Amino acid sequence: MxxxxxxxxxxxxxxxxxxxxxxxxxxxxxxxxxxxxxxxxxxxxxxxxxxxxxxTTEEWEAGIQFLTQVGQKCTDLRQEFVLLSDILGFSVLVDSISHPKPKTATIGTLLGPFHTHDAQDHENGTSICSEDKGEPLLIEGRLTDTQGNPIEGATIDLWHCDKDGLYDTQYADREEADMRGIYHTKADGTFVVKATKPVPYPIPHDGPVGALLKRLNRHPYRPAHIHFIIEKEGYDRLITALYHKGDPYETSDAVFGVKSPLLFSLDKLGKKKAQKYNMNEDDWYLPWDFKIITDAESRELIVAKNTEALQKLGRDNFVLSEAGLPIAAPLD
Ligand SMILES: [Fe+2]
Known part of the structure; x- marks a missing residue:
């Protein structure tokens, strides 16, 4: 006992x-x-x-059977439960509750099921893509705090799909990471990535989650996007993604990731940058600045948001933990 x-x-x-x-x-x-x-x-x-x-008992059984199928579809590289959470709007909700951001910082969005932990470190200005993966794209970014001070030595972990709308993990013959890499910000907070123009793609829909979408008359597509995880000690980890403005699926993302501050438009690279980075002037160019908040700013915001949310729910006698999370009241 x-x-x-x-x-x-x-x-x-x-x-x-x-x-x-x-x-x-x-x-x-x-x-x-x-x-x-x-x-x-x-x-x-x-x-x-x-x-x-x-x-009904029959409905309960169908639910158990469905969740069993979801579990059985999972492998080291296929996370059907994350997909299920995504298409139910749960992932993006949890991210926004767990990592609230002030208006002065880059907003977060869902992680999605395709992040891996085997991405290689990359020098600034090098490419994350193997040959013939799509139309070349240069990303020039700068990372600062909410006051605009540059943040040096942060990791920028990014990944996206190839021209066929597939992540590297969706190829059976995958041997190593492709279309994903980790960059380190320089003293002025900048980083430079060579990638390819992302395209819209369907989430994996050959499993139970795909069958559910079909049953609900929902399409499985996501608008073109690039995922980012930005980390630096002392700062709240930022999980986000940038979405291509004007994409046919911009307003019907199967997993609800699109937020308007995260929409980007592409320019042509132009002669000067093409020469500097050994690319073609007709290649694509995406400049983007990210702003992250400190752990202390994050905690303060979580306490404020959680207090407000619990009051709205009519829970007047709540207790928050050190981390600002609601906990059971102490026993008398
Ligand atoms: Fe994605």
């Missing part, structure tokens, strides 16, 4: 009315107050969902 188990705990009088409190009570025999709070709310909402929809 765990040390914190309450010997007085008794699960009795099981009914539709008592099952929720009974489940919460039996889950509460530990001292992790964040886990207590999260699980209490999860059980409450899950039970209310069944009560409200009058869920």
């Amino acid at each position: 765990p040390a914190s188990t309450k010997s007085s705990l008794k699960i009795v009088d099981m009914s539709d009315e008592t099952i929720t409190q009974n489940t919460i009570a039996i889950n509460s025999q530990h001292d992790d107050r964040r886990l207590l709070f999260v699980l209490e709310r999860l059980v409450q909402h899950l039970h209310d969902f069944a009560r409200e929809t009058r869920l």
Whole structure:
């Protein structure tokens, strides 16, 4: 018996009315107050969902079967659960709750299922792409704090699809990272990437998530975009993406990632930059500045946003942890 188990705990009088409190009570025999709070709310909402929809056993079975198929579709390189979270709008919601940004900083968006941890370090000005992956694109960026001070030595991890709308992980013969790389910002906060023009692509839809989209009469496409993770010690990690303005799927992204401050337009590179970077003047050019916030700024914002959100939900007697997250009230 765990040390914190309450010997007085008794699960009795099981009914539709008592099952929720009974489940919460039996889950509460530990001292992790964040886990207590999260699980209490999860059980409450899950039970209310069944009560409200009058869920049938057949529907419950279909749901279990669907989630089983989602799990079975997952591999080291295929994350069907992330896809499911994405198409339900859950990923982008969690990112925005967990990493709120002031208007003065670059806004975040969902990570998506194609990030890997095997991208190589790249020198500024080198290319992340192997041969014949699409129309050449030069990205010139600058990373600063919200006051405009340059941030040196941050990592810029970026990845995008090739001209056929596929990530490297979608090729069966993949041997190493392609169309992805990690750059380091210089003293003035700048970085330079050679990539290719991204194109719209469908999310993998040959699995259970694709079948669900079809059932819902939804298309699986995402507008052309480039993913970024920007990290520097002392700063809140930024997960974001830039989206091509005017893309046919700009207003119907299958995974809800598009936010208007993240839309880019492309220019032609021009003669001067083409000479400087050994490219053609008709190649594409994307200049973009990113602004990130410190861990302290992030925590302050999380506390303010979480306080406001809980008050809006009518939870007047809430307790926030050191990190600013709601937790169960201490036991008397
Ligand atoms: Fe993507």
